[in-house]
Amino acid sequence: MNKGSISFVLFSGLVLSSCGGSKKQENKKPNVLFICVDDLRRELGCYGSEVKTPNIDRLASEGSLFFNHYVQVPTSGASRASMLTGHLPHKASDLSNEAARLNISNKQESDIPETMFHHLRRNGYYTVGIGKISHSADGYLYSYEEQKSDKLELPYSWDEMLFNAGKWGTGWNAFFGYSDGSNRHSMKKQVRPYECASIDDEGLPDGLTAQLAVNKLKELAGKEKPFCMAVGFFKPHLPFTSPKKYWDLYDENSISLSPVVDIPDGFRKETLHESGEFNFYLLGDEKASLKTRVSDDYARKLRHAYYACVSYTDAQIGKVLQALEESGEADNTIVVLWGDHGWHLGDYRVWGKHTIYETALSSSLIIKSPGMKAGIKNHRIVGSVDIYPTLMELCGVKSPEGLDGQSFASLLDNPEQEGWKDCAYSYFNQGISVRTPDCRLSYYQKKKSKWAELYYYDNDRMELNNVAEQMPDVVDSLLKGHQILLNKIE
Numbered sequence: 001m002n003k004g005s006i007s008f009v010l011f012s013g014l015v016l017s018s019c020g021g022s023k024k025q026e027n028k029k030p031n032v033l034f035i036c037v038d039d040l041r042r043e044l045g046c047y048g049s050e051v052k053t054p055n056i057d058r059l060a061s062e063g064s065l066f067f068n069h070y071v072q073v074p075t076s077g078a079s080r081a082s083m084l085t086g087h088l089p090h091k092a093s094d095l096s097n098e099a100a101r102l103n104i105s106n107k108q109e110s111d112i113p114e115t116m117f118h119h120l121r122r123n124g125y126y127t128v129g130i131g132k133i134s135h136s137a138d139g140y141l142y143s144y145e146e147q148k149s150d151k152l153e154l155p156y157s158w159d160e161m162l163f164n165a166g167k168w169g170t171g172w173n174a175f176f177g178y179s180d181g182s183n184r185h186s187m188k189k190q191v192r193p194y195e196c197a198s199i200d201d202e203g204l205p206d207g208l209t210a211q212l213a214v215n216k217l218k219e220l221a222g223k224e225k226p227f228c229m230a231v232g233f234f235k236p237h238l239p240f241t242s243p244k245k246y247w248d249l250y251d252e253n254s255i256s257l258s259p260v261v262d263i264p265d266g267f268r269k270e271t272l273h274e275s276g277e278f279n280f281y282l283l284g285d286e287k288a289s290l291k292t293r294v295s296d297d298y299a300r301k302l303r304h305a306y307y308a309c310v311s312y313t314d315a316q317i318g319k320v321l322q323a324l325e326e327s328g329e330a331d332n333t334i335v336v337l338w339g340d341h342g343w344h345l346g347d348y349r350v351w352g353k354h355t356i357y358e359t360a361l362s363s364s365l366i367i368k369s370p371g372m373k374a375g376i377k378n379h380r381i382v383g384s385v386d387i388y389p390t391l392m393e394l395c396g397v398k399s400p401e402g403l404d405g406q407s408f409a410s411l412l413d414n415p416e417q418e419g420w421k422d423c424a425y426s427y428f429n430q431g432i433s434v435r436t437p438d439c440r441l442s443y444y445q446k447k448k449s450k451w452a453e454l455y456y457y458d459n460d461r462m463e464l465n466n467v468a469e470q471m472p473d474v475v476d477s478l479l480k481g482h483q484i485l486l487n488k489i490e
Helices: 054-062 076-085 099-105 116-122 171-175 205-220 296-327 384-395 409-413 472-479
Strands: 009-011 014-016 031-037 064-070 126-131 160-162 194-197 227-233 240-243 333-339 365-368 376-383 424-428 431-435 439-446 449-456
Touching (some): 031 384, 054 296, 054 365, 064 409, 076 099, 076 116, 076 384, 116 384, 160 205, 194 296, 205 296, 240 296, 296 333, 333 384, 376 384, 376 409, 376 424, 384 409, 439 472, 449 472
Parallel strands (some): 031 227, 064 376, 126 160
Antiparallel strands (some): 009 014, 064 365, 333 365, 424 431, 431 439
């Protein structure tokens, strides 16, 4: 490890920093198809997982597959806000699921674009959002149990913001929905965290989203303007609901358990959590707890449910990609597939996101751009905050001033290119973390307690051995000389 290669700035308890052309057709700017998937950890066939994802695997074989992509915040709304704006968190509200509402929704339009989609729209793109792109399930501001409002979460980003709520009535009902049209809130949480339903793909919201996207692609292909269509799929977010045919892809008894089903010696439980989101589903077979892990049988059932959801979403993505091919625009369209963060599937007894460990911070990222080489397995470290400037470079649009992210467009074709910083920063749970090629340093400040965790990586990323106390000189060398103001970590 190059001990001097990490440069990070903590200001008021938050780190500031992060870090790359590619080819485009001369006559028309490339279109953009941006696919967001909620709670999608690196659990895809193309990453070596046992999960069956043939459509996403095919996309990976045609583009650049990132093995070291990290989100900036391990919770959906904040992660998406950081990615959409190209900014690292700077204040407490930036770490909230309400980040877009608090920082964007109620502002007047200004010279500074609210998101990268707003910037593309200003630069001649026709922009369409479908489903969950920011935090709101359908792009509009209202609480879980309220009726849908007419106020957009991102008021200047879209020419059209679309969603088919079907029998669920609203986006939030659909987001927490079950196949009979009920949802977690209408059932007062008296529901299971999973469902295997004898329905077709359109019997759940993501099937309706795929159908909407397919139809819209046919329409967009006829426009003179380049288009940018963002599509947000709910699954595999809880509840783990999917059609039975995707459950039938797996033999539950043969599904592997987490390689670390218990809390390793020396772990501080303050860095973990009690799986509160998971335990909201009150009819679960067992409760998750840091005191006692769920049984192996139940863990396999839950992983089975998550896998089925990923395969279901893969099928919906396949429909959208097929529609893009049939539209005649595939050769002039940038495709991005992005997972908004990872998810603990029983790792360290945790079921959920909301930690700054590798499992929650790493997520799926695939980018395919016209003219680029196919089948690139990219091991460079990038952050979600870098996607905005990368997409602008690929589209031939100048990025706004002041972005924290930097373009990694040149890495898509040439992942061995020198000069990239290879570091990513993340924040949560009163902790700050930096990931470098061979280690992760995390620093926590909780009440009056401060401590560091240092993990080195070899063949696995489960962070079993915290060597911070044994290697204080390494910790100091990573921190020393950098502008660190640890007054408060939000």
